[in-house]
Amino acid sequence: MRVVIALGGNAMTAPDGTARPDDQQRAITAAMETVADLVAAGTEVVLTHGNGPQVGNLLVKNELAAGVVPPVPLDWCGAQTQGTIGVLVLDALDAALARRGVGKRTAALVSRTLVDRDDPHFAAPSKPIGRYLTAEEARVMIQHGQVWQDRGERGWRRVVASPEPRQCLDAAAARTLVDAGYVVVCAGGGGVPVVRHDDGSLYGVEAVIDKDLTAALLTEALDADGLVIATDVDAAVVGWGSAAARPLGEVSAAELRALADSGEFAEGSMGPKVEAACRVAASGRWAAITSLDQIAAALAGRVGTRVAS
């Protein structure tokens, strides 16, 4: 069985979401124990991951050092996190596999995701990133061409476009490696967003891509059997916050889509996970939404929100 696992923030930050280097290392080392168990049991695993807190830190560094060294664009920050998270995953996974006597090799690919130049999200950026600034500080960044929004009491926050992922440009390399027996890390942070110009040239763009939507694309590109979206809850919940709240177990794609359309899932968190799961199901594969600890149980059909076509 070939499975893409999309690791959420809790697999690579402290429980409170902070991302000091030792927090990241500790969380990733723990997560790789789970992944190594799956690999040892014979599952072909492809890993992808989020990078929100890590990119947040890099944006602050950009800002505070801008008078001395040139800031790098947002897409470069994403590429930077593919490097650091990639190394941490490789180190931890290599050691965890070796301890289990598993001879599998690992590889992490720098990965880009193609988006449309005329994606409507570019005209209406709405994804908040980085830290809050005062109105005055935000004004300076706005003069530099960035879009910032007044978020009330906490201050102003930068918003960027979150365009639709169209193609994982490096999925073929990932597939070559997976077919050769590697556990592969790719499309970190949803992939570094790039656009293709009319003359064929490729350029990075300042945007963020939802990592779960990219993971759905990747699942198809790698001809994986399914996608596991690993997050901090065991399953998606309907009726969240009400007395009738219940975790969703096995559910059809049509049923899940209907629940999503009725506004059951929060836009910035469970929403895109459900959307990714629906897309995977639409491509004739299965998807599961569960916690990191429950992946094996979810693969066995005992836990988690599981959706099939």
Place this chain on the structure above:
Amino acid sequence: MRVVIALGGNAMTAPDGTARPDDQQRAITAAMETVADLVAAGTEVVLTHGNGPQVGNLLVKNELAAGVVPPVPLDWCGAQTQGTIGVLVLDALDAALARRGVGKRTAALVSRTLVDRDDPHFAAPSKPIGRYLTAEEARVMIQHGQVWQDRGERGWRRVVASPEPRQCLDAAAARTLVDAGYVVVCAGGGGVPVVRHDDGSLYGVEAVIDKDLTAALLTEALDADGLVIATDVDAAVVGWGSAAARPLGEVSAAELRALADSGEFAEGSMGPKVEAACRVAASGRWAAITSLDQIAAALAGRVGTRVAS
């Protein structure tokens, strides 16, 4: 013919060595025209690259933002540059290959290099990195465990260990991709330095690895025919600065080693390139030291310092 090409700073920074994002993009785009020509001519190319100015910028950001976001270790900075330089190379090379009608695919690997925990360089760090600080500023960093040296008029500078590269941990993945027909970017910045503890666990270490020495290891690990070290001069020069100065053309490994032993080559610049070339020759392959523009001529045996076993 399979060739490893080690790209120096001038392939990815402005002529004066600065590394603003647009400088990097412009230099890499130009370098990839040369690489695409080689690939179009049927050469199997593996790329590796330096990252000094890029890491320098990241260290300054670390420093200036330390009060707000946690600094990351030096090895993480190296990993970050593998991400950014990797994406720039992939974008530029994909476009350059497409323009030539070459169907080759590209891939960039996050890459680690194993070093010995007890490498003697750790006890005597000597490789200068990052910017100069005042004695007072340096004192703060020294209290944080870093080693800084008084460099006279320009101020104090951090020095770190530059241990011997022992193994390219991700060379097997690179080889799988090269064998499958990919143009592969790997071991950027000499690879992210890691050590293996007695229990088998792997940890990054704060060090820099000479990219040309890693490239020599990589040449052997990939079973390449040879290594081209691309720099800003057409050939290594003997008698540098004297009236008898002359570029070295074809030279035997023994002859080159003897010249190196007599102190002909500057320690921080041509020295490691010559050392890397000698090591490649010792493994029964050829090496060339030449400028980016002259790689094709060097492969044809017309230009550059060319050393065979």
